[in-house]
Amino acid sequence: xxxxxxxxxxxxxxxxxxxxxxxxxxxxxxxxxxxxxxxxxxxxxxxxxxxxxxxxxxxxxxxxxxxxxxxxxxxxxxxxxxxxxxxxxxxxxxxxxxxxxxxxxxxxxxxxxxxxxxxxxxxxxxxxxxxxxxxxxxxxxxxxxxxxxxxxxxxxxxxxxxxxxxxxxxxxxxxxxxxxxxxxxxxxxxxxxxxxxxxxxxxxxxxxxxxxxxxxxxxxxxxxxxxxxxxxxxxxxxxxxxxxxxxxxxxxxxxxxxxxxxxxxxxxxxxxxxxxxxxxxxxxxxxxxxxxxxxxxxxxxxxxxxxxxxxxxxxxxxxxxxxxxxxxxxxxxxxxxxxxxxxxxxxxxxxxxxxxxxxxxxxxxxxxxxxxxxxxxxxxxxxxxxxxxxxxxxxxxxxxxxxxxxxxxxxxxxxxxxxxxxxxxxxxxxxxxxxxxxxxxxxxxxxxxxxxxxxxxxxxxxxxxxxxxxxxxxxxxxxxxxxxxxxxxxxxxxxxxxxxxxxxxxxxxxx
Numbered sequence: 157x158x159x160x161x162x163x164x165x166x167x168x169x170x171x172x173x174x175x176x177x178x179x180x181x182x183x184x185x186x187x188x189x190x191x192x193x194x195x196x197x198x199x200x201x202x203x204x205x206x207x208x209x210x211x212x213x214x215x216x217x218x219x220x221x222x223x224x225x226x227x228x229x230x231x232x233x234x235x236x237x238x239x240x241x242x243x244x245x246x247x248x249x250x251x252x253x254x255x256x257x258x259x260x261x262x263x264x265x266x267x268x269x270x271x272x273x274x275x276x277x278x279x280x281x282x283x284x285x286x287x288x289x290x291x292x293x294x295x296x297x298x299x300x301x302x303x304x305x306x307x308x309x310x311x312x313x314x315x316x317x318x319x320x321x322x323x324x325x326x327x328x329x330x331x332x333x334x335x336x337x338x339x340x341x342x343x344x345x346x347x348x349x350x351x352x353x354x355x356x357x358x359x360x361x362x363x364x365x366x367x368x369x370x371x372x373x374x375x376x377x378x379x380x381x382x383x384x385x386x387x388x389x390x391x392x393x394x395x396x397x398x399x400x401x402x403x404x405x406x407x408x409x410x411x412x413x414x415x416x417x418x419x420x421x422x423x424x425x426x427x428x429x430x431x432x433x434x435x436x437x438x439x440x441x442x443x444x445x446x447x448x449x450x451x452x453x454x455x456x457x458x459x460x461x462x463x464x465x466x467x468x469x470x471x472x473x474x475x476x477x478x479x480x481x482x483x484x485x486x487x488x489x490x491x492x493x494x495x496x497x498x499x500x501x502x503x504x505x506x507x508x509x510x511x512x513x514x515x516x517x518x519x520x521x522x523x524x525x526x527x528x529x530x531x532x533x534x535x536x537x538x539x540x541x542x543x544x545x546x547x548x549x550x551x552x553x554x555x556x557x558x559x560x561x562x563x564x565x566x567x568x569x570x571x572x573x574x575x576x577x578x579x580x581x582x583x584x585x586x587x588x589x590x591x592x593x594x595x596x597x598x599x600x601x602x603x604x605x606x607x608x609x610x611x612x613x614x615x616x617x618x619x620x621x622x623x624x625x626x627x628x629x630x631x632x633x634x635x636x637x638x639x640x641x642x643x644x645x646x647x648x649x650x651x652x653x654x655x656x657x658x659x660x661x662x663x664x665x666x667x
Contacts, residue, residue, distance in 0.1 A: 256345025259294030266291030338437025342366030382478035544647030576656030
């Protein structure tokens with residue numbers, strides 16, 4: 157859930173577009189302004205046990221304490237905003253304000269305690285009046301957000317929440333995005349409170365102190381656009397800093413790789429189309445989202461042309477892989493075999509320009525996990541692999557440029573099953589009239605055992621018992637008849653079952 161601050165009074169007319177950085181310049185900027193505090197899944201759930209770090213921990217019950225984010229958290233969030241603004245070609249001279257940090261943190265606390273995302277919160281019962289007032293003021297002047305999961309990073313909220321703005325309540329306005337892309341922003345602040353009620357984040361947005369900020373046409377996506385900063389369902393926007401007539405505007409969008417064309421207007425639209433003249437940072441925003449686009453790909457080029465403004469506008473958008481810009485080609489797994497002690501041995505090809513390699517593994521039905529990184533050799537023996545489990549392996553190649561590590565796409569996977577030991581029948585005899593007794597050794601990691609029987613001389617086996625014991629008493633057999641038995645162990649892991657080899661066959665003549 158994302159909520160934006162109110163608009164301000166109308167501003168001036170549109171001026172020409174700002175100059176745009178090249179892809180190489182954006183990559184260099186990202187290297188100098190790291191934002192990777194956390195890795196997360198597409199759902200936003202944090203990976204690798206990430207937790208939000210605080211300089212002062214918030215207290216969400218009386219006596220309430222607003223808390224304060226760590227310098228690392230604040231810097232990561234600020235660098236995310238600065239990088240976005242740099243990509244858009246507007247001033248990145250944006251700094252943290254202690255006052256704004258305090259207001260955003262108080263906003264997050266008040267909304268968390270009230271368990272409600274709103275720009276007009278009530279003062280929580282028992283909260284100090286000055287703290288409550290700060291939370292109320294901060295909520296009025298901030299982009300705010302709530303996610304149901306704990307430890308949601310500000311970076312995720314900025315990129316996939318406020319800059320995306322594609323949900324039905326925000327797409328027609330894109331207020332969060334427009335505040336972040338307001339050329340006049342010079343200072344900001346961030347807050348976050350997380351716990352059993354999820355995560356409440358805030359970013360102070362009502363600042364216009366940037367002396368380098370100027371009226372400008374601001375486009376998102378911009379001319380050179382990292383794929384990771386623009387989702388497949390995100391709307392496009394053009395803020396011209398002036399009033400726009402919805403009756404007059406027509407937008408044409410053409411994709412270079414297949415020449416597909418989308419047209420947007422009030423009267424006909426190949427997707428969503430809106431014009432909003434409220435002053436969310438800048439007034440005059442044209443919003444369009446192409447239908448049936450599929451996905452944006454590295455190297456995609458789009459051509460935009462806008463009719464119906466005081467001057468016709470045309471520009472290109474080039475999508476590229478920021479995180480993989482200098483990444484080597486993915487390696488190829490040459491073989492996955494068992495070594496002499498039944499452990500997987502993975503061998504892969506060299507990748508030109510790679511400094512090191514990382515190995516990922518998953519069990520059948522599971523998710524990928526990093527098990528080794530910084531590998532110089534292209535051979536790895538997985539000593540941690542357990543018996544009776546099928547394992548899948550992928551390898552990536554990495555290269556470090558200007559202190560930033562670039563990782564390739566993963567290789568195609570290969571898999572192997574680590575076998576259980578062969579069961580061995582240690583005793584097979586008839587212990588009483590019509591009764592045969594079979595006993596076997598315990599197999600490491602086995603969930604249980606399957607016992608098979610056939611009458612001597614027949615060709616087909618019958619499963620007669622599945623058991624976790626290492627013995628079986630077979631009763632009511634025909635005296636004087638010979639029966640043959642064999643055993644095999646099995647292991648069930650992650651809802652999948654793996655079997656060991658059959659034991660040698662043992663014959664019993666029944667008393």
